[in-house]
Amino acid sequence: MIKMIMHGCNGRMGQMITNLVKEDPGITIVAGIDVNDSVQNDYPVFAGIEECDVEADVVVDFGAAPAVDKLLDTCVKRNLPVVVCTTGLSKEQVEHLEEASGKVAILRSANMSLGINLLLKLVQDAVRTLQPAGFDVEIVEKHHRMKLDAPSGTALALADSVNEAAGGTYEYVYDRSSVRQKRGAKELGISAVRGGTIVGDHDVIFAGEDEVVTFSHTAYSRAVFAKGSIAAAKFLAGKGPGLYDMSDVIG
Numbered sequence: 001m002i003k004m005i006m007h008g009c010n011g012r013m014g015q016m017i018t019n020l021v022k023e024d025p026g027i028t029i030v031a032g033i034d035v036n037d038s039v040q041n042d043y044p045v046f047a048g049i050e051e052c053d054v055e056a057d058v059v060v061d062f063g064a065a066p067a068v069d070k071l072l073d074t075c076v077k078r079n080l081p082v083v084v085c086t087t088g089l090s091k092e093q094v095e096h097l098e099e100a101s102g103k104v105a106i107l108r109s110a111n112m113s114l115g116i117n118l119l120l121k122l123v124q125d126a127v128r129t130l131q132p133a134g135f136d137v138e139i140v141e142k143h144h145r146m147k148l149d150a151p152s153g154t155a156l157a158l159a160d161s162v163n164e165a166a167g168g169t170y171e172y173v174y175d176r177s178s179v180r181q182k183r184g185a186k187e188l189g190i191s192a193v194r195g196g197t198i199v200g201d202h203d204v205i206f207a208g209e210d211e212v213v214t215f216s217h218t219a220y221s222r223a224v225f226a227k228g229s230i231a232a233a234k235f236l237a238g239k240g241p242g243l244y245d246m247s248d249v250i251g
Helices: 012-021 065-078 091-100 114-130 153-165 223-236 246-250
Strands: 002-007 027-033 058-061 082-084 105-108 136-143 171-173 187-194 200-208 211-219 242-244
Touching: 002 012, 002 223, 012 027, 012 223, 027 223, 058 065, 058 223, 065 082, 065 091, 082 223, 091 105, 105 223, 105 246, 114 153, 114 200, 114 211, 114 223, 114 246, 136 153, 153 187, 153 200, 223 246
Parallel strands: 002 027, 002 058, 058 082, 082 105, 105 242, 136 187, 171 187
Antiparallel strands: 136 200, 200 211
């Protein structure tokens, strides 16, 4: 059985993963990491990853961005594979993650759902057909009022996927309120909506002359991300150094 450490165990996703793992005979949580100690768990909880002395096969991270650097350093030191699901990482943190992946197995994904990872592939096919025809691309993402980062990591991943297929020709635009000018042909607009309890809603809009093609994904429950995280943990346990993503998990 795979032994897992849940980093950010007392947050919403941490608790959802905790409950799902209880029903999974192939994996168990042996320790949790969280500064919040108000939740009762069936496993020991430590305030920081460096304090945890419990042996494990893999870490799943749904914590806060500021804690990622220490998490990466500890996992490298202990040769402990880690699934990094936390979004809002800085450029320096992404570089740190990439460097660490040369020493330990790391799986990073902006979104753990199967549907989103399929969408990342579908939009690339769309770009190859629609960009030469002059279609503009816009991304609109919607999340709950408590989400801290904007735009979402998934929106940025979708933008990167579009831009990769376009040969890196797009320029990301996050706010048009400060200028009065027509939309540039190479703009890729990314808009963020925050409100209520929206779990996650992403639209990739291809707007052409007299027609619009929209790719949409809606998450109705955080369970889709939790299930994907557990699948990723099972995949990553025992893997050698390298940077993996959900496309490796789903094949």
